[in-house]
Amino acid sequence: MLGKLGLSAIPWSQPIPLITSLAVMLILLGVLVLITVKGWWPYLWREWITSVDHKRIGVMYCLLGVVMLIRGFADAIMMRSQQALAIGGPGYLPPEHYDQVFSAHGTIMILFGAMPLVLGLMNFVVPLQLGVRDVAFPTFNSVGFWLTASAALLVNVSLFVGEFARTGWLPYPPLSETAYSPGVGVDYYLWAVQISGIGTLITGINIVTTVLKMRCHGMSYLRMPVFCWTALASCLLIVATFPILTATLAMLTLDRYVGWHYFTNTAGGNPMMFVNLVWAWGHPEVYILVLPAFGVFSEIFPTFSGKPLFGYRSMVVATLFICIVSMTVWLHHFFTMGAGAAVNTFFGISSSIIAVGTGVKIYNWIFTMYGGRVRFEVPMLWSMGFIFTFIIGGLTGVLLAVPPADFLTHNSMFLVAHFHNVIIGAVVFAIFAALEYWFPKAFGFRLDGRWGTAAFWFAFVGFWVTFAPLYILGLAGMTRRLQHINFPEWAPWLYVSAAGVVILILGVISQVLELVLSIRRRDQLRDTTGDPWDGRSLEWSTPSPPPFFNFAVMPNVEGEEAYWGIKLRAIETQQLSPEPNYQPIEMPLDSPVGFYTAFFSFVFGFAMIWYIWWLAIVALVAAFAGFVVFAWRDEHEFEVSVDEVARADRARREAREAILARLARQEAAP
Amino acid sequence: MSNLESDPARFTATLDDREDHAPGDEPQEAAGHWVLNANIGLGFSVVLTVAAFALVIWPIVYGPAVAVALVVLAIAQMGVHLVFFLHITTGPDNTNNVLALAFGILVVFLMVVGSIWIMDHLSHNMMPMDQTMQMQR
Numbered sequence: 116m117l118g119k120l121g122l123s124a125i126p127w128s129q130p131i132p133l134i135t136s137l138a139v140m141l142i143l144l145g146v147l148v149l150i151t152v153k154g155w156w157p158y159l160w161r162e163w164i165t166s167v168d169h170k171r172i173g174v175m176y177c178l179l180g181v182v183m184l185i186r187g188f189a190d191a192i193m194m195r196s197q198q199a200l201a202i203g204g205p206g207y208l209p210p211e212h213y214d215q216v217f218s219a220h221g222t223i224m225i226l227f228g229a230m231p232l233v234l235g236l237m238n239f240v241v242p243l244q245l246g247v248r249d250v251a252f253p254t255f256n257s258v259g260f261w262l263t264a265s266a267a268l269l270v271n272v273s274l275f276v277g278e279f280a281r282t283g284w285l286p287y288p289p290l291s292e293t294a295y296s297p298g299v300g301v302d303y304y305l306w307a308v309q310i311s312g313i314g315t316l317i318t319g320i321n322i323v324t325t326v327l328k329m330r331c332h333g334m335s336y337l338r339m340p341v342f343c344w345t346a347l348a349s350c351l352l353i354v355a356t357f358p359i360l361t362a363t364l365a366m367l368t369l370d371r372y373v374g375w376h377y378f379t380n381t382a383g384g385n386p387m388m389f390v391n392l393v394w395a396w397g398h399p400e401v402y403i404l405v406l407p408a409f410g411v412f413s414e415i416f417p418t419f420s421g422k423p424l425f426g427y428r429s430m431v432v433a434t435l436f437i438c439i440v441s442m443t444v445w446l447h448h449f450f451t452m453g454a455g456a457a458v459n460t461f462f463g464i465s466s467s468i469i470a471v472g473t474g475v476k477i478y479n480w481i482f483t484m485y486g487g488r489v490r491f492e493v494p495m496l497w498s499m500g501f502i503f504t505f506i507i508g509g510l511t512g513v514l515l516a517v518p519p520a521d522f523l524t525h526n527s528m529f530l531v532a533h534f535h536n537v538i539i540g541a542v543v544f545a546i547f548a549a550l551e552y553w554f555p556k557a558f559g560f561r562l563d564g565r566w567g568t569a570a571f572w573f574a575f576v577g578f579w580v581t582f583a584p585l586y587i588l589g590l591a592g593m594t595r596r597l598q599h600i601n602f603p604e605w606a607p608w609l610y611v612s613a614a615g616v617v618i619l620i621l622g623v624i625s626q627v628l629e630l631v632l633s634i635r636r637r638d639q640l641r642d643t644t645g646d647p648w649d650g651r652s653l654e655w656s657t658p659s660p661p662p663f664f665n666f667a668v669m670p671n672v673e674g675e676e677a678y679w680g681i682k683l684r685a686i687e688t689q690q691l692s693p694e695p696n697y698q699p700i701e702m703p704l705d706s707p708v709g710f711y712t713a714f715f716s717f718v719f720g721f722a723m724i725w726y727i728w729w730l731a732i733v734a735l736v737a738a739f740a741g742f743v744v745f746a747w748r749d750e751h752e753f754e755v756s757v758d759e760v761a762r763a764d765r766a767r768r769e770a771r772e773a774i775l776a777r778l779a780r781q782e783a784a785p
Numbered sequence: 786m787s788n789l790e791s792d793p794a795r796f797t798a799t800l801d802d803r804e805d806h807a808p809g810d811e812p813q814e815a816a817g818h819w820v821l822n823a824n825i826g827l828g829f830s831v832v833l834t835v836a837a838f839a840l841v842i843w844p845i846v847y848g849p850a851v852a853v854a855l856v857v858l859a860i861a862q863m864g865v866h867l868v869f870f871l872h873i874t875t876g877p878d879n880t881n882n883v884l885a886l887a888f889g890i891l892v893v894f895l896m897v898v899g900s901i902w903i904m905d906h907l908s909h910n911m912m913p914m915d916q917t918m919q920m921q922r
Contacts, residue, residue, distance in 0.1 A: 327881055355892040391903050395896055442895050446903055455909030458902060 221284025529589025826869025
């Protein structure tokens with residue numbers, strides 16, 4: 116009846132996961148009680164859970180990502196403290212638990228922390244920058260988000276019910292085969308990643324279609340903001356490579372569930388095929404994360420330098436160059452696994468060449484700042500910190516791309532330091548820059564920059580104190596994923612690294628404080644203009660927060676930097692463009708189908724993990740039924756009346772006129 | 786989708802004034818033409834399929850060449866599907882579809898050829914298995 120599930124699945128003898136999950140459940144229960152007592156359920160259901168508004172879905176994606184970043188950071192704290200405490204001793208985490216911690220850390224940070232944040236930013240920003248009212252498939256979008264959220268829930272459930280994989284974030288066979296991982300850990304990994312992978316693919320298809328098919332008047336490809344270009348390139352990679360991941364994990368699932376032999380050591384299987392295929396997805400995945408990060412910086416540098424982006428076209432070419440070349444480098448993750456000189460040379464050279472595209476971008480950003488009037492707001496701090504950090508990370512990457520050098524550093528702490536250097540230095544810095552930058556657009560008030568500045572400096576210094584020692588340890592020969600350390604010589608560097616984590620914790624606290632204090636002071640921080648940073652692209656032409664239909668009338672773009680041109684003209688002529696002839700707008704109806712499908716996908720995943728076959732069948736049928744009912748619905752749009760459109764737009768015009776008047780007064784005063 | 790319907794003027798003006806179709810996005814008046822097209826495609830693909838079976842069943846061509854002939858027929862079949870069912874043309878309204886097709890072919894090419902090459906090279910730098918066994922003794 117309940118398959119493998121029983122009371123023994125709960126880790127009674129392990130206090131750390133037990134107490135953590137009890138605490139999390141208590142907090143969750145508290146939140147649910149609070150929502151019920153305050154009567155917020157109808158609001159949440161109507162405005163958020165069933166919403167198909169790309170802005171709401173983007174915000175929910177980011178919220179999910181931030182929560183999971185904190186979860187992944189908790190794992191990181193445990194890893195660094197374990198290695199500092201386990202020098203010549205056992206430490207406090209037994210090996211089987213430590214293995215789960217580093218596996219969960221990698222899986223969560225990449226697939227459930229960084230990915231939702233990046234997808235959320237693309238969801239929120241791309242339609243606004245393109246001057247359209249929603250993504251191409253709004254309800255599909257909601258399905259994608261909720262699938263990712265239910266997969267994240269599945270990963271967290273593994274903390275309390277059963278265990279997580281002990282195989283690393285990519286479950287290499289034969290270790291991940293049933294013979295060596297008989298527990299449910301790998302199954303949790305497989306089903307969670309499969310479900311979230313489908314969600315990601317859905318969002319990828321959505322953004323590609325939106326960018327290719329739905330731009331406003333005059334928004335030709337070469338007038339799109341660079342963030343839209345990078346979102347397009349990143350989603351092309353999602354569409355091209357996530358099916359590889361799905362297929363590869365499906366093969367491993369068949370090995371585990373029905374005893375087939377794709378990747379086993381025996382009966383003609385070949386574990387190396389898994390390594391090959393998973394990195395054919397895994398390397399483009401890195402660029403799926405980092406390309407939108409480059410896009411964020413390409414928005415922030417021009418805005419806070421008061422200059423157009425230097426070399427717009429070279430930026431576009433570099434983006435597409437990286438998009439293509441990123442699919443020809445995957446072997447550099449396993450240079451040491453037997454390939455001959457020809458193969459290693461090809462992939463080594465292509466890995467080095469990709470740095471050319473990135474180098475072009477770095478110079479463009481630097482030249483954007485050159486001669487500009489740079490404002491050191493928080494997003495700009497993150498961006499400048501990125502340039503410094505990312506250059507070092509890129510240089511160590513080029514070093515690792517040289518096969519002979521890689522033979523010395525493969526799977527060492529040097530590698531660990533390198534990929535944290537690029538992922539934190541580029542992706543995480545970009546995410547925090549972007550959250551600070553677009554927060555007023557999403558919520559209508561700015562974040563208080565003082566704690567944000569503190570958060571940046573703690574993160575920047577903390578990052579280097581944590582990871583610089585790992586470079587040194589790697590060169591000294593320390594391999595990754597060590598549960599205990601037998602060389603007392605390494606102790607000083609491990610202590611320094613652990614101290615760095617303390618600085619990073621201060622950074623996280625500052626970031627949370629910034630958010631909490633800004634929410635409390637939101638009335639003083641209110642953004643009444645809709646354009647708090649003196650922005651250059653179309654999202655800043657809407658009020659903050661934008662109405663659910665984004666634009667009362669579709670913008671007409673007449674050049675690069677769409678909004679900058681409109682703004683300059685308004686300032687020159689001292690008036691806005693004449694009031695347009697408002698028309699009613701058709702908008703998609705909200706739908707619970709995303710939430711419904713994802714709920715049953717969660718049940719399906721859970722049932723498959725625990726071999727509860729009847730429940731899996733029921734859940735699968737129920738999820739499919741939701742899709743059938745949705746496909747046969749009669750009404751899928753509603754009309755927004757002319758009055759409502761006009762009211763929203765007149766309020767916006769009033770705010771803009773106030774800015775014009777203020778600028779005129781400033782001009783008049785000497 | 787709602788956006789496309791609410792503002793048709795914008796839709797036509799999007800891609801530098803070149804109308805751009807998605808597969809299946811056919812104009813209504815061309816329905817008759819569409820059916821004819823699909824029937825021609827059906828004819829071609831039936832002929833190609835029958836030919837493939839015939840080649841294997843009866844000794845029509847020189848034995849060792851059968852595999853090559855099957856590959857040729859399979860590629861032709863793909864072409865028929867692309868042209869007659871997915872309506873990929875070289876016209877300006879099809880730029881996105883042709884680019885998507887090219888991108889897809891490139892990705893599949895990179896993955897398949899890359900994987901074959903890599904897997905073929907797997908034991909290149911490794912000691913032969915019997916020597917490893919001897920060392921363990």
